[in-house]
Amino acid sequence: MSGLTIGRLRYLFEAVRLGGIRAAADFLNVAPSAVSRQLVLLEKAARTPLLETNRRGAKPTEAGLLLIDYYREHVSREEALVSRLDGIHGLEYGNIALGAVQGFTDDLMRHALCEFNARHPNVTITLKLGGVNDILNWLEDDEVHLGLTYGPGLDLHAARLKEIVSVVQPVCAIVPRNHPLTRLEAVHVDDLFAYPFALARPGYGTRKIVEQIEASEERQFNVVLETDHLIGLTSFVRAGMGVTLLPAFAVHDDVERGALEALSIKHDLMQKVQAQLVSRRGRELPVGAVKLQRLLIANMLAFKA
Incomplete structure (x- = not known):
C-alpha cells in the first residue's frame, strides 16, 4: 500500500472535484498524461479501479470515494495541526x-x-x-x-x-413605512397575494417556503422581480414597488432607521424557519x-x- 501517497491522492481528488483528468491537469499545471500516470499507479496500489469515466466526466468508484474521504481528512488534520502550532504563538x-x-x-x-x-x-x-x-x-x-x-x-x-x-428566525413581510399591510392587526398569507413581490430565485431558503405555500394554497404570489442579491430585494421595497420576504435580522438597520418595517406573518411555515x-x-x-x-x-x- 506504499503507493497510496498523499500526492497521488490529490490527483484523484482534483480529477473528481473538477470532473475530469484534463481539468485536473489544467488546475494542477501538469500534463494530462502525468495525471493519468499517477492515477494508474494509485489504482495499482489500491488493487481496484478508482474512477469511472462517462460523458459527464470522472465519477469515483466506492474505493475511490474511500480514498477521497481519507485525503480530505488528511488535509483537514494537517490544517488543524498548523493552526495549533500557530496558536501557540x-x-x-x-x-x-x-x-x-x-x-x-x-x-x-x-x-x-x-x-x-x-x-x-x-x-x-x-x-x-x-x-x-x-x-x-x-x-x-x-x-x-x-x-x-x-x-x-x-x-x-x-x-x-x-x-x-x-x-428560529421567522420570515417577515418587508414593507416600506405606511404600507397598507402595516395597518393590519395581524398579517396572514391571504393578505400577501394582493401585492407585487420581489423574491430570491429558486434554491434559496425563503423561496422554498414560498413554493410550499403556493402548493398548499393553490395560488401564486405576484412575483415581478427575481434576484439572488439582497440589495435588489431591499431596493425594490424602498422604491415603493412592493413587498419582499426576509428575516428581520437581514434588514435590522433599515428597520432601526424607520425606512422599512418587518411584519410577522401568521403561518406555520413562515414562523418555524x-x-x-x-x-x-x-x-x-x-x-x-x-x-x-x-x-x-x-x-x-x-x-x-
Whole structure:
C-alpha cells in the first residue's frame, strides 16, 4: 500500500472535484498524461479501479470515494495541526473560509467580522455567498469551514453535516413605512397575494417556503422581480414597488432607521424557519475558525432569539 501517497491522492481528488483528468491537469499545471500516470499507479496500489469515466466526466468508484474521504481528512488534520502550532504563538496569520446566505451579510460584517478583524488583523476571511444548497455542498467538500444557512433546516446532508447552533428566525413581510399591510392587526398569507413581490430565485431558503405555500394554497404570489442579491430585494421595497420576504435580522438597520418595517406573518411555515451555523461532521476546525465561531454565536443578531 506504499503507493497510496498523499500526492497521488490529490490527483484523484482534483480529477473528481473538477470532473475530469484534463481539468485536473489544467488546475494542477501538469500534463494530462502525468495525471493519468499517477492515477494508474494509485489504482495499482489500491488493487481496484478508482474512477469511472462517462460523458459527464470522472465519477469515483466506492474505493475511490474511500480514498477521497481519507485525503480530505488528511488535509483537514494537517490544517488543524498548523493552526495549533500557530496558536501557540498567538493567532497572527491564516485564512478562514465562510459560506453564507446573503441575508446574513450585514449582520455578519457589523456584529462579528468587524470585531474579529480588530482582534486578529492578519487573519484573512474568505466569504462565499450562495444559496443553501451551495453552502451545504461547500461544507461537504471542505471549501468552507463554517456555513450560515437560513431555511427549514438540514435534510439530505444531515448525515455529513452538524448544526453548531440553530435559532428560529421567522420570515417577515418587508414593507416600506405606511404600507397598507402595516395597518393590519395581524398579517396572514391571504393578505400577501394582493401585492407585487420581489423574491430570491429558486434554491434559496425563503423561496422554498414560498413554493410550499403556493402548493398548499393553490395560488401564486405576484412575483415581478427575481434576484439572488439582497440589495435588489431591499431596493425594490424602498422604491415603493412592493413587498419582499426576509428575516428581520437581514434588514435590522433599515428597520432601526424607520425606512422599512418587518411584519410577522401568521403561518406555520413562515414562523418555524431557522438561522443555522453549520460545519462538516468530523472535521477538526482550525483555531481561528473556532474563535470566529464563538464570536458569531455571541454577537450576531441572527443567533439571538
